[in-house]
Amino acid sequence: MKVTRESFKDCKGNVFQVTVLTVGGKRPGPVFTIVSGQHGMEHSGPCFLPELAEELDKEDIAGTLHICPCANPGALAMDYEFYPEHEDLSRINDYFYSRFRHEYSPWGIGRNEAQTLYNMNRLWNRPGEGIAFDITRWLWRNFVEEAYLTLDIHCLQALKPLVYNDFAKNNPLIALTGIEGVWQCSANKSEYASGNLNFQASKREGHYAFCIEFSIQHGLKESEYALGKNAVRNLMIKLGMLKGEYRLPDRPTWSIPEDYWEHADMFKAAHAGHVRYFFDEYDEIRKGDKVYEIRDIQTLEVLEQGFATRDGIMSRRSHLPVMKEGAHLCSVIEAEKIPREL
Ligand SMILES: [Zn+2]
Structure with a gap:
């Protein structure tokens, strides 16, 4: 396995490393890139992806799989959606998340209050300054731009995992993830929303991208890791990167209209x-x-x-x-x- 690490500095001089694990790359085939941990309260991808990379590293892979499990280390360490580098970070110490006040932000810049440019998943291919901008630029240029398929992994508060998809062309791939609900989203996005990774990666002809949301924030749900690993393996089998049997649940994948x-x-x-x-x-x-x-x-x-x-x-x-x-x-x-x- 190839390990790539890059250091990034915030406005106060704190340094954070971002790690990308690359498996395969020895035989020709497509490039598949997985990004997770853009939002700091979403820990499923960050926890199961390093394990999955170690497991896949023992297999014979065609093409190249890049995995960035923890794209936003500052936010993940705080267990908060974004890393507000210019604000008083100590306020996080008095913050107690409750799903009954899901949108609350200790800095008054929650989703109902502001379209903050601290939110990493609004910054892809957008000019700007800050550590989250720097990380997205580095990931895009080195790992996403070349990818045939990009998978963005998040978590929300829901009963079951789901998929968000912007373009119908991705549906045949999504059906192989084993996830039951696919929410079709408008490709006519506001400028702010268009900075999201799966939209930027998927709007290009000949490229595919979508987002899997696991079903817990601010917590661990190990029971969903097998589903995540199977989804990646099934996609790799479909792309001809991996040999093996598809593992799919009995339950269908439903397309929920925009x-x-x-x-x-x-x-x-x-x-x-x-x-x-x-x-x-x-x-x-x-x-x-x-x-x-x-x-x-x-x-x-x-x-x-x-x-x-x-x-x-x-x-x-x-x-x-x-x-x-x-x-x-x-x-x-x-x-x-x-x-x-x-
Ligand atoms: Zn998220």
Whole structure:
């Protein structure tokens, strides 16, 4: 395995190293580049990718696989989304994440407050100064620009991993990841959003890129590492980089349309109380199925029940255990299976 390390300095003179692991490169074949750890509270890719590189290094690989597990070491060490190099970093010591105030930022520059250029995944191919800009430029020039396929790995707060995709051309590859939900996103992006890695890498003809989101932030979920390793191995088999059998789950991969709200029952609570869902994320639902009910906390009576008015899949389940009137519950979305072409 080839190990490449580069040092980067922030505005206060602190130095951080970024490491890229390269396996293969001895026989001709495509270049596949994986980037993870752009956001500091997303630790799945950073944790399983070094292990995967060691495992793949023992195999006979055609082409070249570059893996940068920890693209943003300053942010990862703080367990915070970005590394705000100009701010008072000690404020992180009084910060306690809660998913009930997910958008809160100790510096007042959370997603609802600012389009911060500290956010590494908004800086790709954008001019600017700062350590996150410097790292993206180095990764792009040396590892992403040449890649036939770029995989960007993140984590969000959800029940299951999912994929974000900007271009339909990526769907046949995504179907081999084994991930159940693919959220198709608009390729018409704002200037800010267009600085994201999979958009920049995938908008070029003859290049492919998408983003896998694992399902925990600010924590570890080892149970998903095998899924991540299988996704990479399956993609390598498809690209002719690795010999072996595809390992895929029984459950299909669903394409969720960009304008999903036009094709969905979007349930909102009409009462306060405990909610009970009858389907897991991405389960198939038939028209007429009971999707959820809400029970009064004092009388224990069922106050309301929700029934699907269409065939679809369970999606966007709220994480809130106690509902308030008008709160979002879940959606039943008409989605299509993406065929798996092995
Ligand atoms: Zn992220």
